[in-house]
Amino acid sequence: MILVTALIAGYLAGLCxxxxxxxxxxxxxxxxxxxxxxxxLPQVFAFYLPGVRxxxxxxxxxVCLVTSQVGLLLFCLLNRRLPGMYILAFGLLLNLAVISAxxxxxxxxxxxxxxxxxxxxxxxxxxxxxxxxSKDILLLPETIVFPWLADRFLPPGWSPYQFAFSxxxxxxxxGAFLMLALSxxxxxxxxxxxxxxx
Amino acid sequence: xxxxxxxxxxxxxxxQKQHIQFFLLALGLLMxxxxxxxxxxxxxxxx
Numbered sequence: 001m002i003l004v005t006a007l008i009a010g011y012l013a014g015l016c017x018x019x020x021x022x023x024x025x026x027x028x029x030x031x032x033x034x035x036x037x038x039x040x041l042p043q044v045f046a047f048y049l050p051g052v053r054x055x056x057x058x059x060x061x062x063v064c065l066v067t068s069q070v071g072l073l074l075f076c077l078l079n080r081r082l083p084g085m086y087i088l089a090f091g092l093l094l095n096l097a098v099i100s101a102x103x104x105x106x107x108x109x110x111x112x113x114x115x116x117x118x119x120x121x122x123x124x125x126x127x128x129x130x131x132x133x134s135k136d137i138l139l140l141p142e143t144i145v146f147p148w149l150a151d152r153f154l155p156p157g158w159s160p161y162q163f164a165f166s167x168x169x170x171x172x173x174x175g176a177f178l179m180l181a182l183s184x185x186x187x188x189x190x191x192x193x194x195x196x197x198x
Numbered sequence: 199x200x201x202x203x204x205x206x207x208x209x210x211x212x213x214q215k216q217h218i219q220f221f222l223l224a225l226g227l228l229m230x231x232x233x234x235x236x237x238x239x240x241x242x243x244x245x
Contacts, residue, residue, distance in 0.1 A: 003237070007228065033226055043232075072230060132238075134238040
């Protein structure tokens with residue numbers, strides 16, 4: 001939800017920015033666009049497709065997640081000239097680092113998980129097992145490698161929608177926002193980079 | 199029947215190449231951020 005919100009907010013900010021500059025909003029021109037679809041495909045089966053995602057064992061899901069994120073990181077590097085892409089790639093790198101260091105899935109501590117699900121359901125979950133069909137693995141706080149990069153942040157208590165997110169997610173959201181908000185024509189970009197001449 | 203077919207054709211002809219490109223771009227960017235990020239709400243467990 002946080003990431004989809006960042007995309008929508010970036011698009012709306014881009015429209016306002018373009019209107020203020022009296023131009024039309026231009027979508028970002030992406031290189032190797034197909035790579036997103038190919039890289040995301042393993043995650044579709046492991047985390048998104050109902051009926052399939054619950055059947056996939058944690059080690060297989062871990063391989064799917066890591067290979068998928070490596071592919072997406074490659075896409076980010078190929079498109080690094082776009083505004084916000086370095087920030088998005090940095091967030092992805094943070095997530096990939098903590099995921100790889102914790103066995104291939106995003107760690108979530110039992111303390112954080114207690115804010116998301118009822119206590120009796122949490123008690124029934126296996127420590128070290130998948131946190132439902134999500135990308136997360138449930139771990140004890142002291143066993144998490146790079147705990148500050150894990151899914152440990154929560155929205156304010158008054159928020160009706162509670163979810164856990166990582167520092168990497170924040171950078172990814174910020175990068176996606178900037179990419180859409182500051183998107184402009186390649187010709188305009190080149191013009192702005194050139195020094196002013198009479 | 200003929201009118202319905204005509205209306206369907208007319209509405210389809212309004213879909214331009216730009217609309218499809220925008221849809222694909224939105225879908226691609228959605229996949230990029232969802233694939234790169236890893237927030238969770240415990241949805242499949244909580245409900």
